[in-house]
Amino acid sequence: MLxxxxxxxxxxxxxxxxxxxxxxxxxxxxxNVLYFAVFGLILGGRIDQIAGFDYILFIVPGLVVxxxxxxxxxxxxxxxxxxxxxxxxxxxxTSPLSYVEMVVAYVGASAxxxxxxxxxxxxxxxxxxxxxxxHGLYLVATMVVITSLFAGFGxxxxxxxxxxxxxxxxxxxxxxxxxxxxxxxxxxxTFEQAWQVNLSLLNPMVYMVxxxxxxxxxxxxLISVGILPEPYTDFAPLASLAVLTACTLLxxxxxxxxxxxxxxxxx
Amino acid sequence: MPPAIETVDLVKEYGDLRALQELSLTVEEGEFxxxxxxxxxxxxxxxxxxxxxxxxxxxxxxxxxxxxxxxYQQARDAxxxxxxxxxxxxxxxxxxxxxxxxxxxxxxxxxxxxxxxEVLKRVGIYDKRDERFDWLSGxxxxxxxxxxxxxxxxxxxxxxxxxxxxxxxxxxxxxxxxTELNEEGTTILLTTHYIEEAExxxxxxxxxxxxxxxTVATPDELKGxxxxxxxxxxxxxxxxxxxxxxxxxxxxxSGERLEVRVDDGGSTAPQLLNDLEAMGHxxxxxxxxxxSLEEIFVDLTRSEDRTVTxxxxxxxxxxxxxxxxxxxxxxxxxxx
Numbered sequence: 001m002l003x004x005x006x007x008x009x010x011x012x013x014x015x016x017x018x019x020x021x022x023x024x025x026x027x028x029x030x031x032n033v034l035y036f037a038v039f040g041l042i043l044g045g046r047i048d049q050i051a052g053f054d055y056i057l058f059i060v061p062g063l064v065v066x067x068x069x070x071x072x073x074x075x076x077x078x079x080x081x082x083x084x085x086x087x088x089x090x091x092x093x094t095s096p097l098s099y100v101e102m103v104v105a106y107v108g109a110s111a112x113x114x115x116x117x118x119x120x121x122x123x124x125x126x127x128x129x130x131x132x133x134x135h136g137l138y139l140v141a142t143m144v145v146i147t148s149l150f151a152g153f154g155x156x157x158x159x160x161x162x163x164x165x166x167x168x169x170x171x172x173x174x175x176x177x178x179x180x181x182x183x184x185x186x187x188x189x190t191f192e193q194a195w196q197v198n199l200s201l202l203n204p205m206v207y208m209v210x211x212x213x214x215x216x217x218x219x220x221x222l223i224s225v226g227i228l229p230e231p232y233t234d235f236a237p238l239a240s241l242a243v244l245t246a247c248t249l250l251x252x253x254x255x256x257x258x259x260x261x262x263x264x265x266x267x
Numbered sequence: 268m269p270p271a272i273e274t275v276d277l278v279k280e281y282g283d284l285r286a287l288q289e290l291s292l293t294v295e296e297g298e299f300x301x302x303x304x305x306x307x308x309x310x311x312x313x314x315x316x317x318x319x320x321x322x323x324x325x326x327x328x329x330x331x332x333x334x335x336x337x338x339y340q341q342a343r344d345a346x347x348x349x350x351x352x353x354x355x356x357x358x359x360x361x362x363x364x365x366x367x368x369x370x371x372x373x374x375x376x377x378x379x380x381x382x383x384x385e386v387l388k389r390v391g392i393y394d395k396r397d398e399r400f401d402w403l404s405g406x407x408x409x410x411x412x413x414x415x416x417x418x419x420x421x422x423x424x425x426x427x428x429x430x431x432x433x434x435x436x437x438x439x440x441x442x443x444x445x446t447e448l449n450e451e452g453t454t455i456l457l458t459t460h461y462i463e464e465a466e467x468x469x470x471x472x473x474x475x476x477x478x479x480x481x482t483v484a485t486p487d488e489l490k491g492x493x494x495x496x497x498x499x500x501x502x503x504x505x506x507x508x509x510x511x512x513x514x515x516x517x518x519x520x521s522g523e524r525l526e527v528r529v530d531d532g533g534s535t536a537p538q539l540l541n542d543l544e545a546m547g548h549x550x551x552x553x554x555x556x557x558x559s560l561e562e563i564f565v566d567l568t569r570s571e572d573r574t575v576t577x578x579x580x581x582x583x584x585x586x587x588x589x590x591x592x593x594x595x596x597x598x599x600x601x602x603x
Contacts, residue, residue, distance in 0.1 A: 008370025008379075016358050087354035091364075091415075094318045095371035096344035267281070267312075267321045 006101040009092060013109030017075055024075075024113065025120060028067045032121045035063055036128040039185065050187045051219050060125040061213035062184025067121045068143060069150040069208070070175060072114030076106055076151040077167050080158025084264065093266070099259040103252060107151040114147030122216075131216065138237065139215025145244050146208045150175075152251035159264035178205045188221040197225055204247075207240040269332030271296045271423050271454040272317065278325035279312050279478075286312040288478040289326065294456060296331070296422075299449045301469035302458040305568055309478040310458040311351065314425050318348050330423060344372060347421030349412040351428050355400040361411050362387065362396040365418045372419040379418075386414040391440065406437045413441065417448075424448060425456045430464060442468060462561040476568045486560055493558025493566075495532030497539055499525045502549035509546055514538065523551070532557060 002010075017024040040056030047055040083089030092102060125131055133139060157170045182205025191197050200206050207222070214220040214237040222228075222236035232239075259265065272294040279287040287309050294300040302310045315321035316328055317335055319342075328335045330342040356364050365383035366376070374382060387393040390410040395403060403411060409429065416424055426445065430438045446468065449455050459465055465472050466486045474481040474489075482489070494516060504523045511518055514535050517528040525543075529535040532555035540550060 004373045004375055005371045008367055008376075011370075012356075012359075012367045083356075086357060087352060088356040090320060090350070090354045091356060091368055092371060093320060094343055094346070094348055095368070096340040096373065097371055098340060262319075262322050266319065267315065 003097075003101060005095060005097045006105055009097060009102065009105040010109055013079060013105060014112060016079065017109075017113050024071070025117065028071060028117045029120050029124055032063055032067060032124045033127075035059075036125055040128050051189060051221075051224070053217060053219065054129065056125075056129045057131065057217065058187070058213075059185055060122070060129070060131060061216045062179075062182070062209045063125070064118045064121045064143075064216070065146065065182075065205070065209050065212050066176075066179045066184060068114040068118035068147050069179070070171060071117040072110045072147040072151040073154040073157065073175060074167075074171060075113045076110035076154025077157035077161065077170065078154075079106060079110070080155055081161045081164070081167060084158070085164075089265065099256050102259055103155065103255045106155055107148055107252060107255065110151035110154055111144065111147035114151065115143055118143055118147070133216055134218030135215045138241070139212065142208070142211040142215055142241055142244070145241065145248050146211075149244060149248040149251055152248060152255050155255040156251070156258065159258055178203055179209075182206050182209045183221060184209055188225050201227065207244060211237055211240045211244065268296055269329065270294060271298065272300075272328075272330055272456065273332075274313075274316075274326065274328045276326035277313070277316065277323060277328055279309075279316060279321060280324045286478050287316070287323075287326075290475075290478065290480055291326075292473055292480060292483070294454065296454055297449075297452055299445075299455045299468055299470045300457070301465035301472035302456065302475060303460075303462070303465055303472050303564060304458075304475035304481075307477070308475040308568075310475055311427055312478075313475075314348070314350075314427055314456070314458065317342070317425070318346055319343055344419075345422045346425060347416035347419050347423070348425045349416040349427065349429055351431065353400070353408055353412070355408075355411065355415070357400055359399070360397045361392070361400055361403070361414075364400065364411075365415055368415050369418045374419070382418050382420070386417045389417065389444070390414045406433055409433050409437065409441075413444070421453065423454045423456065427458050428460065429457070430459065430461060438464075462559070462564055466560045474564060474567050481567050489563050490558060490560055491531075493563050494528050494530060495535075495558060496556045497527045497529060497532050497536055498554045498556065499527070499539070499543065499550060500552040501525060501543075502551050505548060509543065509548070511539065511542055 036056065039059060044055035049055070050058045080089065083092070122131065157167060161167050161170075181200070182203050183200065188197050188200055188206070191200070210220050210222050220237050222240065223233055226233050227236050228239060270293045272292065274290055274292050277287050277290040278285065290309070290313065302313065304310050312321055316323050317330055319335065319339055323336070331345050333342040333345070335342045355361075356367065359367065362383050365386060366379040369379035369382050370376065384393065384396070387396050390413050392403070392407050392410050392414070395407060400408065400411065413426070413429065416426075424445070429441055433441070442464070445455055445457070457465070457468065469486060471483060471485050472489065473483045501523045505520060505525070508518055508520050509525070511527065514529050515527045516530075519526045527539060529539075536553065536555060540553070543550060
C-alpha cells in the first residue's frame with residue numbers, strides 16, 4: 001500500500017513536468033522529428049538495410065533510449081538540484097516520509113517522464129515509418145528498468161552537483177557520448193574487427209539499446225554476435241534485462257543510502 | 268508524557284568548529300519556550316538537528332520521546348517549522364505548496380485542500396492563494412512560512428526568528444496567533460533576537476552562546492538576577508553621600524539626586540525612605556528602575572568570554588550587538 005505521503009510527493013513531481021510541456025515534451029518531439037527527417041529520410045535512403053531493416057526503422061529503438069534515459073536523468077537531477085539550490089527540498093526532508101519513499105517518488109516520477117518521452121519518440125517515428133512492437137511485455141519491462149536506472153543516476157547527479165553547469169556536463173559529456181557509441185545509429189555487425197565489438201560491449205548503453213531494439217523490432221545484436229555461448233545464445237536479451245535490473249536496484253540502494261546519510265542534503 | 272524536546276549532551280561539529288557543545292535542554296509539552304542568543308550561538312543548528320536538516324555529531328535528541336535519527340519519521344511528523352530562510356517551492360501556487368506539505372505528512376488530498384485554505388485565512392493571505400511565492404511581499408512570505416508550519420497541525424511548532432525584519436503590525440499579528448496556538452496546547456519553541464518578544468511570550472527562555480547553554484529560567488527569574496536602581500530626588504542637596512545599610516550596593520549623589528543600586532527596588536524602597544528621613548533628608552520624588560531582560564542577556568552572553576575582562580570584552584566587540592545594536596533600555600516600574 002502506497003502511503004499518502006508518498007503519493008503526495010510523487011504527484012508533486014509529476015505535476016512539475018506535466019505542466020511545462022514546452023520545457024519537457026516539446027524539445028524531444030522536435031529533436032526527433034529532425035533526427036528521423038535527416039538520418040532516416042534524407043541520409044537513410046542512401047544506406048543499405050541493417051540486419052534486414054530499413055535504416056530509419058533500425059534507429060528508432062536507439063532514439064527512444066536516448067530520449068527516455070536523457071529525460072529521466074535530467075528530470076531527477078534537476079528536481080533534486082533545484083530543490084537544493086532553493087532549499088525547498090527541505091519541505092520533503094522535514095516531512096515524515098521514509099528515505100525509501102522519498103527516493104522511489106523522485107525516481108518513479110522521473111522514470112514516468114522518461115517513459116512518456118519514449119512513447120512520444122515512438123509516435124514521431126511512426127509518422128515516418130510503420131513500427132510494430134514484437135515483444136511488448138519485454139519492451140515495457142526494459143523501458144521501466146532503464147528509465148529508473150537513469151533516474152537513479154540523476155538523483156546522484158543532483159546530490160553531487162555544485163552548480164547547474166555540473167548537470168549539463170553530466171548529460172552532454174558523459175551520457176550522450178555513451179549513447180551515441182551505444183549502437184544507436186549502427187549495428188555491432190557493422191564492425192569487422194573482433195576488438196571493436198569487444199570494446200563496444202564494455203559500453204553499458206549497448207545492452208540498453210539492444211534490449212529496446214529486441215522489444216520493438218525483435219532483433220538483437222547480442223544474439224547475432226553470440227555474446228552467450230550455445231545453447232544460451234538466444235537468452236542474451238533476458239540476461240541483459242536481468243543485469244540492468246540488478247544495476248537499477250544497486251543504484252536505487254545508493255540513492256537511499258545517500259538520503260539516509262544526508263549527502264548533499266543536510267549539514 | 269515525555270517532554271516535547273529533550274536533548275542530552277548534544278554535539279554538532281563542523282570540522283574544527285563546535286556549533287553545539289554538550290547541549291542539554293528540556294522543553295515540556297505545552298510550554299512556550301524561547302531560545303535567545305547572539306548570532307552564531309547555535310540556535311538554528313539546534314533546531315535543524317531536531318527536524319533532520321543537520322546530523323548531530325554526538326549526544327541524544329528526542330521529540331516527544333522519539334529519537335530524531337532512529338525514529339525520524341515520528342519525530343518529524345510532530346514538528347512544524349517556520350524557518351528563517353524562504354525555502355518554499357517556487358513551481359506551485361502557495362495553496363498547492365501547502366497541500367503538498369500536508370500530503371507529505373499523510374493528510375489526504377481533500378482534507379489537505381481544506382487545511383490549506385484554513386491556514387491561509389488564519390495568517391491573512393487567503394486572497395493570494397493562487398499566487399506563487401515569489402510574487403508575495405516580504406511580510407506575506409513570512410506569513411506563508413507560518414502557514415506551512417501550521418498546515419500539518421503540529422504538536423511542536425518551531426519558529427526561527429519569525430519576526431525578523433517584519434513591520435510592527437505583522438509582529439503583533441504573529442504574537443497574537445502564536446499565543447492562541449500555545450493556549451490551544453501547541454508547544455512552541457521560538458528563537459529570537461528581540462528580547463521584548465521573549466519576555467512577552469515565553470514561559471521559559473534558554474540563553475545560548477557559542478553552542479552552549481548559558482542558563483534556563485523564566486523571564487522574571489532572569490530579571491531577578493539583575494540589580495535595580497532607586498533614584499531619589501531630595502528637597503536639598505546632601506552635604507555628603509549618605510551612609511546607608513548593606514542593602515545599598517552602590518550610592519551616588521549628583522546635586523539633589525541620589526541613586527542607590529539594590530537587589531530588589533520594590534521591597535527596599537520603604538527602608539531607604541525611612542533611613543533617609545531618619546538622617547533628616549526630605550524626599551521630593553522617587554523612581555525605581557528595574558534591570559531589563561536585555562541587560563541581563565548582554566551580561567550573561569558577555570560573561571561567557573572568560574579570558575578577557577568585561578571592559579576589554581566590550582572594547583573588542585565586533586560591532587554586531589546581540590541585541591541588534593539597540594541601546595539597553597531600562598524599564599520604568601513606578602514613579603512616586
